[in-house]
Amino acid sequence: MKIFDPHVHMTSRTTDDYEAMAAAGIVALVEPAFWLGQPRTTVGSFVDYFNSLVGWERFRASQFGIRHLWTIGLNPKESNNPKVAGEVIDMLPRWLEKDGVVAVGEVGYDDQTEAEEQSLLRQFELAKEYGLPVLIHTPHRDKKRGTLHTIETIRQAGFPDERVLIDHNNEETLPIVLGETKCWAGHSIYPHTKMDEKRMAVLVDKYGSDRIIVNSAADWGISDPLKVPKTIDVMRQHGIGDATIEKIVWDNPVTFFAQSGRLDLAELHERPVVSRTEKYESNSILRGEPVTSGR
C-alpha cells in the first residue's frame, strides 16, 4: 500500500528515518513549517529555514525515493513575538508561489492570544490570495476550546471548510470537527501521549474514513516517523478493510492537498529516481566516495 504522511518535520530527522520510511511504503510526505523548539531571534532565521524546506530537505528526501512537499506559514507560538511576526507574514508570498508548497501552515492557536488570532486571520487571507488550502495546528493545552476557537476563526475569515485540515484531533474534538464543519480531520499518532494506533483504529470504527487523515507529526521530540505504517498494521488487526485504510493514508491527504492545484497526481504515484551522484548546490548526502561492495 502506498502511504502519504501529511505532517512530518523531516529537518529534525536522520537519513536512517528516511530509509525506514521508504522501506515501510511512504512515497510522499508533507513537511509543515513550524518553530525550532526555541524562539527565533531574527527574521533571517525564518528565511533560511523556509529556503531549506524548499531546497535541501526536498533534495534529501528525493535521495531516498520520497516525494517531499511543504506548507509554509508563521507558526502559532511565534505569532506572539512582535519582533518577527509582522515581517515574517509580509514575506510569506516569496514562498507561497513556489511549486512544492501545497498549503499555508501550520498555523492556528497555541495560547489562544489576540496576536495568534490576528496572525491566523492574515494567513487565511494569504491562502485565499494564492488559492491554497490551510493546515491548522490545534493547541495541546485546552484543546476543545482551541478547536472551537479555530472553527470560529475559519467562519470569521469566510474561508471554505473543505479547504481546511484541522490537525491533532482526539476523541473529544473529532466529533466537533466532523459534526459542525466540513473540514478535514487530522490525527497525530505519538508514542506515549495524545493519540495512539489503537485509539485511532477505534475512532475509524466509529466514524468511518470520510475526511479522516493520520500523520506521525514526527519532529525532534519523542515521536516516530513510522507511525502511519504502524497505524495501518493496527487498523488491519482491528479488522478494518484495506479500502478504508487506503482512503485514510493515501486518497484523503492527496485529495486535500490536490486542492492547491500543485499536485501532479501521475508523478505522485512514482517515487523520485534516486541518484546518489546528484548534488544540491554542490552538496550531496554522501560523505566521501561511495564504497562499492566486493572491493
Ligand SMILES: [Zn+2]
Ligand atoms: Zn507539526
